[in-house]
Amino acid sequence: MDTATHMLRTGRRGPLFEVQMALRDLRASGERIDLAWSLAWHDVVSRYRGSILGPLWITLSMGLMVLGIGVLWGELFRVPVQTFIPFVAVGIVFFGTVTTTINEGCDTFVQAAGMLSQTSLPMLTFVWRTVLRNLVYLAHHLVIVAGVLIYFGYWTTANYPIAALGLFFLVANVAWISMLVAIVSARFRDIPQIVQSITQAAAIMTPVFWLPDRIPARYHLILDLNPFYHLLEAVRAPLLGKTVAAHTYLFLAAMAVVGWALTFALFANTRRRIVHYL
Amino acid sequence: MKPPPLKAPPVSITCRDLTLRFPVYGVDAKSLKKHLAKITVGGKLGRHHGATDVTAISHLNLELKAGDRLGLIGHNGSGKTTLLRALSGAYEPDEGSIEVQGHIAALLDLNLGIDPTATGYDNIRLRGRIAGLSSKEVDARMDEIAEFSGLGPFLAMPVKTYSAGMQARLAFAAATAVEADVLLMDEWIAVGDADFQKIAHKRLLKLVERAGILVLASHDVELLRLYCNKVMRMEGGVASAVTDIKKLDELLAA
Known part of the structure; x- marks a missing residue:
């Protein structure tokens, strides 16, 4: 049994102590990452219990969306299908992972209320649960990406190691955003609605369904300052055989560092209160 | 004792x-x-x-x-x-x-982590994992838990198809399959029909005996005198x- 054989809980002893306790939670959640994995897997299995295709249903509907948008919008924007469908396919799949991980982050602690209020499980376990669950879904959707890349011949020019690096940056950033909204949503129940509005707006403002080079130069700030654009571009560009701009990595690295620092500081500060929010 | x-x-x-x-x-x-x-x-x-x-x-x-x-x-x-x-x-x-x-084993809410749409087996597994057992340890105890619950073939069915008593049996069997040095209980747990209550009582007593410390909250004065x-x-x-x-x-x- 790997539950704590020694448990110490104390009152506040200054900010440094709170950070130490938060780090301890982080370490404990890392040691029990298999528990987060079990919970995530259970979520995936139970959501699609009784359905024959299971999670492939979202893959299927996503595939139809890719096809529809790829063909119709490609025609509207006068972009050849060969370039537009792969662009939209990769975009929808990875942007979907970004938005659902963030949206579902709102429920992370709210859903775990029962367990949090009577066990000493690390709180971050539930953050990893949400992230891992969405990575499982992503694994399903990669079928679309693989299919499109192979069909349109991009698989020969795709740079997989760089795409994997991009995925790392994507997950590193999405994880802190998911955790941030988890904490804030536990306290203020209006946050999930706000988060959903933001991710919805992001879907329109970010080049998922439209090509970034179509935007006039004077509006380029929409791309340069859009974190979602950089998240997406780090994975999409290498898969489509393009290079990723250096400032995208810079942006993502800075965002990860600052984001994690802020989120972790918030976590250290609210950790003992979160269970009472629920 | x-x-x-x-x-x-x-x-x-x-x-x-x-x-x-x-x-x-x-x-x-x-x-x-x-x-x-x-x-x-x-x-x-x-x-x-x-x-x-x-x-x-x-x-x-x-x-x-x-x-x-x-x-x-x-x-x-x-x-x-x-x-x-x-x-x-x-x-x-x-x-x-x-x-x-x-x-520490806290038997405060037996229904902790019970997912009605999942099968009995899945629920036992989940509950065991939450209680801190590894997958292997859960698997090793699975037969014992299944036998104790007395639910037999129903364990392969979703928990939502169970009667309240059957659900309580499952929850009890899964929750008490732990080894604890410190046992925390909110009221003495009594579940199921007369037969099950007897064996449940025995199992609980065993757990209590093995535990180094028991903390039991109860309104039943006689019960407290007993344990x-x-x-x-x-x-x-x-x-x-x-x-x-x-x-x-x-x-x-x-």
Whole structure:
């Protein structure tokens, strides 16, 4: 049994102590990452219990969306299908992972209320649960990406190691955003609605369904300052055989560092209160 | 009941000057404060850092070692369950400290982590994982748990198809399949039909005997006399001294 054989809980002893306790939670959640994995897997299995295709249903509907948008919008924007469908396919799949991980982050602690209020499980376990669950879904959707890349011949020019690096940056950033909204949503129940509005707006403002080079130069700030654009571009560009701009990595690295620092500081500060929010 | 032999790292519970306040968000209890402070149900309402809060436990000191079976008595809302949850590690103290040596098993809510759409087997697995068992350990205990539950082929069916009694059997079998040095219980658990209650009782007793420390909150005085050797009374978040169970009547009269 790997539950704590020694448990110490104390009152506040200054900010440094709170950070130490938060780090301890982080370490404990890392040691029990298999528990987060079990919970995530259970979520995936139970959501699609009784359905024959299971999670492939979202893959299927996503595939139809890719096809529809790829063909119709490609025609509207006068972009050849060969370039537009792969662009939209990769975009929808990875942007979907970004938005659902963030949206579902709102429920992370709210859903775990029962367990949090009577066990000493690390709180971050539930953050990893949400992230891992969405990575499982992503694994399903990669079928679309693989299919499109192979069909349109991009698989020969795709740079997989760089795409994997991009995925790392994507997950590193999405994880802190998911955790941030988890904490804030536990306290203020209006946050999930706000988060959903933001991710919805992001879907329109970010080049998922439209090509970034179509935007006039004077509006380029929409791309340069859009974190979602950089998240997406780090994975999409290498898969489509393009290079990723250096400032995208810079942006993502800075965002990860600052984001994690802020989120972790918030976590250290609210950790003992979160269970009472629920 | 004889105290069990001492285990390698000594099992113990130490609470020092433990104070727990529950912030109440979105409610301004200011106007109710004066009234509520006088009644015996619930903790004390007050304000800290601008938010209304309830002092659920105030300056509690507790020292338990292997062999101690502590009964908790007190009105509804006197802080018994809060204390149990704090001992399980779920709540962080606002002041003071809690230190527990040994594996903790909290049988506070049997339905913890039960997913009605999942099968009996899946639920046992999930519950075991939450309780801190590895997948292998759960698998190793699966046969024993399945047999004890007496649910047989139903374990492969979703829990939502179970009757309430069957669900309780499953939850009980899964929840008690742990090894614990420190056992926390909110009321003695009695589930199922007459036959099952008998074997459930035996299983629970075994668990209690194996555990170094038992903390049992109950309103049933006779039950406490039966299973506990010490008793503590909670009132409005304030705990009495830990006294011998033989002095339970004096404690109740006080």
